[in-house]
Amino acid sequence: xxxxLLKVEDLTISLASxxxxxxxxxxxxxxxxxxxTLCLVGESGCGKSLTALAxxxxxxxRIMRASGGGIFFEGRDLLSADAEAMRRLRGDRxxxxxxxPMTSLNPxxxxxxxxxxxxxEHRGTSEREAEREAVRLLDLVRIPDAARRARDFPHQxxxxxxxxxxxxxxxxLRPALLxxxxxxxxxxxxxxxxxxxxxxxLRREFGTALLLITHDLGVVAEMADRVLVLYAGRAVEEAPVxxxxxxxxxxxxxxxxxxxxxxxxxxxxxxxxxxxxVPVPAKLxxxxxxxERCGLAMPICGEKRPVLGPxxxxxxxACWLGHLPVEQxx
Amino acid sequence: xxxxxxxxxxxxxPVLSAVAAFVFLLLSLVPGDPAxxxxxxxxxxxxxxxxxxxxxxxxxxxxxxxxxxxxxxTGDFGNSLFSGIAVSELIVQxxxxxxxxxxxxxxxxxxxxxxxxLVSAYHPTGIVARLTMAGAVLGFSxxxxxxxxxxxxxFALGLGWFPVQSYxxxxxxxxxxxxxxxxxxxxxxxxxxxxxxxxxRAAVLEVLREDYVRTAHAKGxxxxxxxxxxxxxxxxxxxxxxxxxxxxxxxxxxVVTETVxxxxxxxxxxxxxxxxxxxxxxxxxxxxxxxxxVAVNLAVDIAYVLVDPRIRY
Ligand SMILES: Nc1ncnc2c1ncn2[C@@H]1O[C@H](COP(=O)(O)OP(=O)(O)O)[C@@H](O)[C@H]1O
Ligand SMILES: [Mg+2]
Numbered sequence: 187x188x189x190x191l192l193k194v195e196d197l198t199i200s201l202a203s204x205x206x207x208x209x210x211x212x213x214x215x216x217x218x219x220x221x222x223t224l225c226l227v228g229e230s231g232c233g234k235s236l237t238a239l240a241x242x243x244x245x246x247x248r249i250m251r252a253s254g255g256g257i258f259f260e261g262r263d264l265l266s267a268d269a270e271a272m273r274r275l276r277g278d279r280x281x282x283x284x285x286x287p288m289t290s291l292n293p294x295x296x297x298x299x300x301x302x303x304x305x306x307e308h309r310g311t312s313e314r315e316a317e318r319e320a321v322r323l324l325d326l327v328r329i330p331d332a333a334r335r336a337r338d339f340p341h342q343x344x345x346x347x348x349x350x351x352x353x354x355x356x357x358x359l360r361p362a363l364l365x366x367x368x369x370x371x372x373x374x375x376x377x378x379x380x381x382x383x384x385x386x387x388l389r390r391e392f393g394t395a396l397l398l399i400t401h402d403l404g405v406v407a408e409m410a411d412r413v414l415v416l417y418a419g420r421a422v423e424e425a426p427v428x429x430x431x432x433x434x435x436x437x438x439x440x441x442x443x444x445x446x447x448x449x450x451x452x453x454x455x456x457x458x459x460x461x462x463x464v465p466v467p468a469k470l471x472x473x474x475x476x477x478e479r480c481g482l483a484m485p486i487c488g489e490k491r492p493v494l495g496p497x498x499x500x501x502x503x504a505c506w507l508g509h510l511p512v513e514q515x516x
Numbered sequence: 517x518x519x520x521x522x523x524x525x526x527x528x529x530p531v532l533s534a535v536a537a538f539v540f541l542l543l544s545l546v547p548g549d550p551a552x553x554x555x556x557x558x559x560x561x562x563x564x565x566x567x568x569x570x571x572x573x574x575x576x577x578x579x580x581x582x583x584x585x586x587x588x589x590t591g592d593f594g595n596s597l598f599s600g601i602a603v604s605e606l607i608v609q610x611x612x613x614x615x616x617x618x619x620x621x622x623x624x625x626x627x628x629x630x631x632x633x634l635v636s637a638y639h640p641t642g643i644v645a646r647l648t649m650a651g652a653v654l655g656f657s658x659x660x661x662x663x664x665x666x667x668x669x670x671f672a673l674g675l676g677w678f679p680v681q682s683y684x685x686x687x688x689x690x691x692x693x694x695x696x697x698x699x700x701x702x703x704x705x706x707x708x709x710x711x712x713x714x715x716x717r718a719a720v721l722e723v724l725r726e727d728y729v730r731t732a733h734a735k736g737x738x739x740x741x742x743x744x745x746x747x748x749x750x751x752x753x754x755x756x757x758x759x760x761x762x763x764x765x766x767x768x769x770x771v772v773t774e775t776v777x778x779x780x781x782x783x784x785x786x787x788x789x790x791x792x793x794x795x796x797x798x799x800x801x802x803x804x805x806x807x808x809x810v811a812v813n814l815a816v817d818i819a820y821v822l823v824d825p826r827i828r829y
Contacts (some may be wrong), residue, residue, distance in 0.1 A: 266686040273733075292728040294826075
């Protein structure tokens with residue numbers, strides 16, 4: 187197998203505070219192959235957005251610190267790349283679509299211009315040529331009457347159209363990797379599927395890999411090749427999408443899946459929610475972070491942290507169930 | 517847009533009418549006999565009587581107001597009680613230095629303050645930010661005459677680069693005029709640099725937190741482009757407001773500077789006329805300044821519409 191497009195190795199993201207640093211994402215490792223879609227799932231606050239921002243180099247440097255083995259993208263380590271090198275990659279090889287289409291576009295700039303300026307910046311093409319390309323891209327994301335719409339300001343477009351503009355902007359230079367952070371969460375349910383399908387269609391056409399962040403397992407089933415489940419800043423399970431849905435091994439993953447399955451049955455009134463809440467990040471954490479909420483917790487779960495271990499080919503989970511501690515400690 | 521401007525101009529009529537009524541009543545509300553007050557302690561009864569007649573103070577209030585308003589509307593502001601010269605002519609003579617000084621001051625202030633505010637916000641802990649904020653405190657607290665005397669001492673008396681005092685009118689060439697106003701303009705600009713830099717910094721700090729700025733970074737745009745094209749434009753509304761207010765305040769607040777630098781402008785005329793109780797001139801000046809405030813306000817509102825497409829008119 188050739189080297190993966192993206193290889194995140196032992197990534198830790200910490201909030202720098204007065205008395206030291208508070209880890210919010212801990213020892214996270216994963217890979218994405220060229221053209222592949224990896225879904226990052228987990229409850230709100232588990233560190234999905236921070237992971238995305240660390241990859242694209244947009245963490246708030248004043249308070250957040252990314253460290254660890256490295257973030258290798260197309261053979262180079264983004265963790266140690268300088269600001270100028272990162273800037274050249276962003277928007278070109280590496281692009282991102284954010285959650286809020288209402289606020290993610292510049293309100294005082296025409297949308298066509300917001301697309302064309304990426305092209306001008308990275309390709310040095312003339313404004314006119316870039317503008318024509320922007321119209322073509324707007325057409326590609328099915329904005330009707332693209333040439334006229336290109337001169338609209340964001341407030342003149344609907345939420346779905348704005349997010350399609352964001353997608354056109356992100357895919358303008360056919361990046362190798364697109365990061366989409368809950369790209370449809372803020373949209374009307376009726377158009378969510380439409381926008382996702384469009385994004386998927388285009389990224390396939392362009393050969394772009396996708397890191398899709400979502401907490402919607404319906405979206406995962408639709409879009410993912412592989413899934414990485416995050417809990418309180420750590421990876422708890424990783425598997426190809428069919429395996430994850432067929433044989434979830436981590437109790438947290440099973441809880442998530444049960445919740446959605448019940449949602450699909452109309453006769454059940456209440457969701458089987460996972461009891462409890464995500465623990466607040468603390469400097470000192472012993473054992474499995476999920477132990478407090480886990481119905482299957484054993485004494486060891488509060489003592490030692492389970493590491494990610496194999497559960498079949500390309501499937502791994504961090505749980506003491508079916509994985510008794512042999513030698514290594516927390 | 518044209519309809520909007522016309523609408524705004526119409527809306528200014530009640531405001532200016534209220535000011536006119538106030539200006540008119542100013543004289544009538546003076547306790548005692550206005551003619552005596554205007555004439556001063558040393559006036560003879562004949563002089564008082566002359567003033568009373570020239571101001572038609574023997575007529576009923578309403579009649580006087582209507583007559584006076586009619587004169588105002590036709591551009592007749594009466595004559596100066598002091599020099600006998602027509603008020604409109606006095607103002608025309610004095611308006612040029614004040615206008616040039618105000619424009620020059622605001623241009624200097626904006627050119628210096630906006631970049632300082634922008635950089636201070638972008639690198640909040642950097643050297644530029646520290647110096648700007650410290651300088652702003654200084655700019656706010658140093659009285660104009662102190663700055664003015666300091667500048668005169670160094671650049672006029674010491675280095676001899678600029679004249680100590682004296683205004684060169686525009687009719688003798690723009691370069692000469694500008695040269696003669698450098699020191700006063702710089703002196704007055706201190707306060708406005710402080711004001712505009714602080715407002716710019718605050719507005720930019722706010723915009724920097726916006727999602728679309730993160731988007732601009734995600735597009736890999738150069739920092740300079742992000743600041744000028746995306747950030748500054750979005751921070752423009754408060755900055756334009758403060759520039760507008762600053763300009764209006766400048767026109768009204770040049771008394772000290774004009775006195776220190778001996779510039780024959782409106783500020784000096786205002787001060788002199790008040791001291792001489794030259795009511796017709798004072799009335800006309802108040803009306804003029806009010807009109808300028810209204811006009812600046814309108815210009816600011818039009819600028820809003822131009823920078824932000826979401827603002828509807
Ligand atoms: N700017 C910040 N300051 C302090 N804490 C933050 C900041 N951004 C994120 N966090 C914390 O980091 C954790 C992970 O956040 P995030 O990655 O945004 O979660 P999500 O999985 O919902 O995208 C959360 O507990 C959040 O409170
Ligand atoms: Mg998030």
